[in-house]
Amino acid sequence: MSLVATEYARSMPESLAVTDGRLDLTWGELDPLVNRATNALLAMDLGAPPRAAVFAHNSTECALAYLALLHAGVSGVPANFHLTADELAYILKDSGAQALFVGPETAVAGVEAARLAGVPQVIGWRCEGLAGITPWDAWLAASSDAPPPETMPPLPYMHYTSGTTGRPKGAETPPSMFPREADVAGLFRALRDLVDAVHLDEGPPGPVLLVGPNYHTGPLGSVRQWGGGRPLVVLPKFDAERILALIEAHKVATMVMVPTHFQRLLALPDDVRSRYDLSSVRSVPHTGAACPVDVKRAMIEWWGPVFIDAYGATEAGTTNMITSEEWLAKPGSVGKAVPPLEMVVVAEDGTRLGPNEVGQLYFRDPTGRGIVYHNDPEKTAAAHIEPGVFTLGEIGYVDEDGYVFITDRSSDMIVSGGVNIYPAEIEQVLITHPAVEDVAVIGVPNADMGEEVKALVVPRSGSGASAEDLAAFARERLAGYKRPRSIDLVATVGRNAMGKVNKRELRRPFWPSDRTIGG
Known part of the structure; x- marks a missing residue:
């Protein structure tokens, strides 16, 4: 199979491909596992379109499940591992998922949710002795490690965001975040091109550190970088000093973080913060919530100008972006709109506003897509004031240079961590x-x-x-x-x-x- 794992398995089989501190795999070891998992998925009846959910804490196995879903052309449904069985069952039903992957921490709730939703198969790692679960190792062993076909059309993830009407709403990973290629071979070539475009050093790309939980859009992008050739270092549970140690030990090049991570890193004692070599870090996109100005400035002073604020939403992808250098000149801004999106600021009476005038922030998508909520045309329509022009529920203004500043939230949404x-x-x-x-x-x-x-x-x-x-x-x-x-x-x-x-x-x-x- 002409994908990155196979290429690296041939050229550098003993080089580390993934680690979570418990299970390490070289590229040579990863390649047959990806093949087995992909072939196993292709042999399952996963509906039309094929969908399978992942309800698990960060681990090597969890990341491999997501990678195999990409290879098999199956739409993955990332499920928050804090959910109760009833909450998960709703997502399983609404998405149409026909299989569920679980880890030891989520196995009991996962089996109950699958029963409630009528999901026929639950596959779990390190869940020995639990009824209703197909063991991960047995599931892999029953499948061939021969290269699977690569002509399946790749399908985006179906993410679930909490809903204003009380139930989570599904939204596919938007085209700006997920290359829409003709087949999975093309998808992985595109992922490789994306990694190569930002890889500035000689030799293989530096590792990506998975910091946040894999069910979030930003951290899940780390799996796509892994599919594009970056080794993956998985942090099973947040630990501020452990992040610094992993960066030094593995020469980590990039990671996605949120402002709460920054605050906990800055809270470390000075002697701990100065103990580790962080010079390998090349870029740190941060997302999920607005970053306080003093926190952002302190991180730039410590790590250097490696931070990229990527503002947006699960259903929209990244709508605005700003580098550290730009941010130092425009502190507090979330940056300019990412092409092809264009900013539109609207007053309460619908009047379009000019520079430095505060109003509701809208985005014009020239493709006309805007944002789409699965099985909810009413919510989709409510987010738009005209076709392709949508809001994420924020209030703010655009300055004379095109930089966006958010001042308040018109929606009821709460952003916590x-x-x-x-x-x-x-x-x-x-x-x-x-x-x-x-x-x-x-x-x-x-x-x-x-x-x-x-x-x-x-x-x-x-x-x-x-x-x-x-x-x-x-x-x-x-x-x-x-x-x-x-x-x-x-x-x-x-x-x-x-x-x-x-x-x-x-x-x-x-x-x-x-x-x-x-x-």
């Missing part, structure tokens, strides 16, 4: 508590995570509701990252005659009056 959380899903759970009359969920400041979830609850008269009871109720029904970190009992959430709640007004008392997102 780079994870998007939509209040509607949490509200729909809390409102089912018999002691709750009304509820509104908002984001409030958190020094480490950027924002955290707060619930404002109107209790039923005489119910004796307590914040502790409501927190316990939420723990049983919501993934950990969605649970309110605080619950306030209030007299009203200010719902108007039309039943609407002004979330911006509810947030206002908790945020500094000079609040600027990212500033």
